[in-house]
Amino acid sequence: MVETRYVEIPPPAGPLDLSRPHFVGICGAGMSALARLLAGRGAQVSGSDMKTGQAAAGLEAAGCQVRTGHDATNTAGASVVVWSSVIDAANPEIIAARAAGVPVAHRSHVLAQLVAEADRSVVVAGTHGKSTATAMLAAALGHLRPSWAAGAAPVGSVNGHAGSGLLIAEGDESDRSVAWYRPDVAIVLNADDDHPEVFSGTGDVVGTLTDFAMGAGTLVVSADDAGARKVSHRVRGNGGTEVVTFGESAGADVRLLSVVPTTGGSTVTVLDPGGVRVSWTVRTPGRPAVLASLAAYAAGRVLGEEPEPLAAGLSGFAGVRRRMQFFGEVEGVRVVDSFAHHPTAIAADIAAARELAGGRVIVAFEPCGATRVRVLGSRMGVALAAADEVVLLPVRDAVSTPAAAVVSGDGIERAAVAAGVRVHEGGGLAQAAVAVAALAGPGDVVLTMGVGEVAGLGALILASAARSVALV
Structure with a gap:
């Protein structure tokens, strides 16, 4: 969820008839x-x-x-x-x-009921990476035929499936509804300053995720993320919920030992709580995908599964649509699609693209959400400055916004230029595609980034690049 109107969600009134x-x-x-x-x-x-x-x-x-x-x-x-x-x-x-x-x-009432009725349940929460971690966990536990529901579809698959009595679900924090869920295992990937239309800051997000985590039997939580550490500290202080940590930090229960880059991804090695080293392949570039795989592995171990089938399931996972997904290549220009729309995620995906690029990283970015852009726009611009060139599309509204509240991307552009990157006007999709095709050359990676209409930009860029080559 990118931006939503602030709504009051009443408590569930009782069991729902979900037959129709x-x-x-x-x-x-x-x-x-x-x-x-x-x-x-x-x-x-x-x-x-x-x-x-x-x-x-x-x-x-x-x-x-x-x-x-x-x-x-x-x-x-x-x-x-x-x-x-x-x-x-x-x-x-x-x-x-x-x-x-x-x-x-x-919708949270429906999911809360399904979680309560499941034989075993895992709900994945956090500001960034929920869809990837949810789908990774479903893949890691594929031998158990789990039921699952995610906010994005894995490559070549769909975003929900009915299987066994084990339910794996993504929990959305954007409207605070994640606090309704009472899973056996709660995963908190991170807690960042996000959804300013709902939350007053990082502390507010931490509070909501803490309420969620305290309702679980076990919390699987990042040892590296500052906001997630605050959640785990509060949960430990309250008692009643076991805490299992993952990350690069020395004290993590599932500790990251090494990440070796491969073509389009990496090989990950961790120290398992049992004291053995376990490795698997992550087929999505970037640190966020690596950490999501650690969360999935840790949750699988909490559920009692052995390291080998978990690692095999993770190695076979092809990634999630629009999460650093390779889209195509023409004349040495590679196009990768990214859902990033928050400054933290923007910076992380540009860093991941940098690992892939023999040349430059060119970002075509579509901001989304009037409140989000108003509050976080300057930080978006600074994050975008890690690219070599930026093509900026108009701000898209995720929900209807009063005319007086409509914002432009000028603040993003000013911050990006001040931070040292050239920004080009994108206009509509067709204009943005032409602008990117004119900028890109062999060895460059083009990152189409944001939500909504920008998802269709990759095909236009590849077509525009092909036409440009043909006309030379």
Whole structure:
């Protein structure tokens, strides 16, 4: 979740009848994962969305009924109507359900119930890397055929699956709903100053993640991240929850010993709590993917699994869509797609791209969210300055913003230029593609970065680069 309106999520009213759920905004990342999971369990799933296309086709193939647009009649026959924090309370389907006496539940209420009903459960939380760690853990435990729901799909797969009674799920902190979950194992990857539309700062994020962690039997937590360490310190002080740490820090229970770069990734070696060295391959470049794999391995060990199958599952994992995903290459220019939109993640993915580049790193960045850009824009610009060239696209709003609150990317540009990088105007996708193609040369890595429309930029860049070469 990039930016959401601030909403009050009421406590769950009681057990939900999930036999015929209707999802308002079913094509959203978190909603579609739950829809797939429930459909795989035999529920009659329906949903609606303003934008459907390929996402809707995939859901329909999974057994869901998807309607384009929101209409009061869409909720007929539903046992519960499910909304997410991007859905306005004035949505006609929400209004119709309440008028008809049909229970209306936030998506976190559905996930909380699934977590409570599971034989065993793991919920992955943190400001950055949740989708990657969730999918990695599902891969590491693939021999157990787990059920899982993530905010992004692994390469060549989908973002939710119904399997055994072991449930692995991504917990979204952006609207504080992560605090509803009571898993057997809670994972906290990090705690950063994010979602300024909801949180007052890092301390506020730490508080919410602490509430979540204290509801678990075991907390698997980063020993390296400052915010995560605060969470673990509070949990240890409260008692009742076992704490298992991972990271490069000397005292970590699962300790990173070495990272050896490979083509497009790395070989990771850790010291297992049992005192043996264990290695696996991470097929996504960058430190965040390495640390996500440590979290997955540590959680697998907490669940009682042996090192060898966990390492084998991690080595076979191909990565997550839009998380430093190799998109294509033309005339020596490689295009890599990144979901990064927070200063910390921007800096980390540019550093990862630098590992791949024989030449320069060129970033095409689409900022998202008026509040996020207003509060974090300067830090975004400084982070972008680690690139050699930046093509800046217009700010995209994740949720509707009053005209008076609309912001531009000028603050990002000023900070980036002051930090020493050249910034080029991106305009729309077509203009950005032409600008990048004109800048890029053999050996360069182009990083398409951000959320939303920028996901389609890679194909345009490759086509523009090919045309530029043909015209020479």
